[in-house]
Amino acid sequence: MRIVRDREDAKWLPSRFHFALFRLFAIVRMSAMAPRPRPGIIVPIDRYQSSFENYAISIWYFATVSCFFTAVMPWWVAIPLASLVVQLPIYVVGRGQGVNSIIFMTSATLAAAYLATTQTWLRWAAWQFLAILALNALAALLLLPMRGVIRKLEARCGL
Amino acid sequence: MKWWRRFLVHGVFWRQFLHWAVVNVPIWLEPMIIAWWSMFFLLWGPGRRGVMRNLAAIKPRSSPIANFFRVYRVFWNYAWTITDNVRHREQGILPDWEFEGSEHFEELQSRDGGSIILTAHMGSYDLGAQLFAEFSTRKIVMVRAPETDPDTRRYEEAHLDDRVRIGFNTASSDLALDLLGAIQAGEVIAIQGDRVTPGIAAVETALFGKRTLVPAGPFALAMAARAPIYPLFVIRLGRRRYKLLANAPITVTRTSRDRDADIRRGVEQWSRALETAIAAAWFQWFAFEPYFEEAA
Numbered sequence: 001m002r003i004v005r006d007r008e009d010a011k012w013l014p015s016r017f018h019f020a021l022f023r024l025f026a027i028v029r030m031s032a033m034a035p036r037p038r039p040g041i042i043v044p045i046d047r048y049q050s051s052f053e054n055y056a057i058s059i060w061y062f063a064t065v066s067c068f069f070t071a072v073m074p075w076w077v078a079i080p081l082a083s084l085v086v087q088l089p090i091y092v093v094g095r096g097q098g099v100n101s102i103i104f105m106t107s108a109t110l111a112a113a114y115l116a117t118t119q120t121w122l123r124w125a126a127w128q129f130l131a132i133l134a135l136n137a138l139a140a141l142l143l144l145p146m147r148g149v150i151r152k153l154e155a156r157c158g159l
Numbered sequence: 160m161k162w163w164r165r166f167l168v169h170g171v172f173w174r175q176f177l178h179w180a181v182v183n184v185p186i187w188l189e190p191m192i193i194a195w196w197s198m199f200f201l202l203w204g205p206g207r208r209g210v211m212r213n214l215a216a217i218k219p220r221s222s223p224i225a226n227f228f229r230v231y232r233v234f235w236n237y238a239w240t241i242t243d244n245v246r247h248r249e250q251g252i253l254p255d256w257e258f259e260g261s262e263h264f265e266e267l268q269s270r271d272g273g274s275i276i277l278t279a280h281m282g283s284y285d286l287g288a289q290l291f292a293e294f295s296t297r298k299i300v301m302v303r304a305p306e307t308d309p310d311t312r313r314y315e316e317a318h319l320d321d322r323v324r325i326g327f328n329t330a331s332s333d334l335a336l337d338l339l340g341a342i343q344a345g346e347v348i349a350i351q352g353d354r355v356t357p358g359i360a361a362v363e364t365a366l367f368g369k370r371t372l373v374p375a376g377p378f379a380l381a382m383a384a385r386a387p388i389y390p391l392f393v394i395r396l397g398r399r400r401y402k403l404l405a406n407a408p409i410t411v412t413r414t415s416r417d418r419d420a421d422i423r424r425g426v427e428q429w430s431r432a433l434e435t436a437i438a439a440a441w442f443q444w445f446a447f448e449p450y451f452e453e454a455a
Contacts, residue, residue, distance in 0.1 A: 001251055011255070018187065042256040042294075048186040049255070051398035058190040083195050086188075094183050101185035 002045040002159055008038040010157040014150045016049040019057065020139035021132075026050075027146060030153050045159070060132070061108065062086065067125035068111050071118075109133065164308070168203050171310035178318070181245045190398070193242065197235040206447040210234075213450055216367045217441050229442065236443040240283040240395055247286055248318065256290060257396070260405035267389050267405070268295050273342030274408075275388045277377050279353035279433055280445040282401060287393035288349050290403070292323050298346040300324045300338065302376075304356040335376065342384040349391075350377045353433055354446065362422060364430040366437075369451035373429065378422045381411040388425065390432040394440050406432045 004010035012030040014023040069078035115126035165172045214226040305327040306312040326334050355361045361372035381388045387408035394402045411425035437444045
């Protein structure tokens with residue numbers, strides 16, 4: 001595992017983020033930052049290392065799926081039930097993080113695509129989900145020519 | 160052995176489930192899954208009540224309702240630390256680390272002879288030891304209480320990290336001589352000093368105004384090996400973020416014929432360091448039984 005020592009700004013290395021939107025944000029943030037030495041810290045490089053990103057995605061996904069559940073039940077049943085039902089594919093499929101991740105995103109996208117066509121308030125929840133997915137895809141495209149920038153930022157931290 | 164015992168809270172099922180979950184749960188969904196399972200484990204009555212009683216002693220003016228929510232915070236932190244520990248073991252992923260009292264930590268690493276790390280069931284003890292093994296040239300021996308459930312014990316022994324040597328402090332073992340030899344060979348011994356395993360020699364002390372017992376072994380070992388004890392705590396700061404807090408060393412030297420009085424002095428210093436660490440990070444002191452009952 002790659003690690004950076006004694007550098008606070010290394011926390012914003014794009015390689016510590018997974019989703020394209022967050023990686024893009026990290027590039028902007030780190031490019032605008034001066035190197036910030038801080039003795040006595042160890043910063044490992046793993047694409048799931050960012051707390052901000054993982055909490056944000058987890059809450060966003062759960063909140064959206066809970067909204068989707070309210071299409072068929074009252075909200076006070078939907079929230080606790082969604083927290084349980086959302087986990088079921090992991091226990092049923094159990095094919096590793098990558099496959100499970102695809103299953104989660106695909107099933108929520110299909111649900112969003114269906115709910116976006118309805119006339120209830122849920123279409124707004126569905127559209128925001130689809131819009132964020134589209135934005136992420138756009139960010140992924142923008143990142144394609146930016147590999148050199150990411151390498152430069154890594155080199156700045158001694159990687 | 161009855162089949163359903165594996166599903167009890169100390170049963171092997173939950174260890175296997177955790178190992179399975181670490182490689183199967185999408186990481187971006189982990190905060191939600193951990194929040195759910197932390198709530199599920201609130202159903203574990205003895206553990207919940209144990210933490211609540213400890214919190215009532217740590218925070219004497221707190222209300223039971225506030226402490227109930229604090230128990231959730233303890234369980235939440237516990238779930239994250241055991242997950243981080245398994246993730247490091249299975250996938251080699253390290254969390255971010257910060258050091259406080261790094262001068263003591265440097266001293267521990269650079270001194271000529273062996274030494275003792277005294278720590279508590281706080282943050283991730285295992286992860287701290289693995290970090291030490293990864294970044295230090297010194298060998299580390301972890302002393303820990305064996306699991307109460309035989310299946311769980313076998314499972315954990317089969318999944319031990321080979322970078323760290325483990326010694327189990329059972330009453331019948333001749334571990335003390337091994338540890339003395341290890342210190343004399345310049346190795347570092349890491350022991351948890353906040354809980355006493357039945358059958359192990361203990362010393363009475365006070366923690367948050369209540370009498371409790373701490374293991375006598377580390378202090379006797381420090382005296383016999385003339386090695387310093389470094390109180391060291393691994394504190395979880397957030398998701399995949401830990402702090403290693405190293406305190407000034409405690410020296411336990413024979414000053415008189417009264418060996419017990421010399422040991423008690425060391426125990427007193429350790430108790431104050433432990434009390435300070437727990438007061439600052441009560442939400443990650445993973446003592447699921449009332450700490451003061453052992454001395455009662």
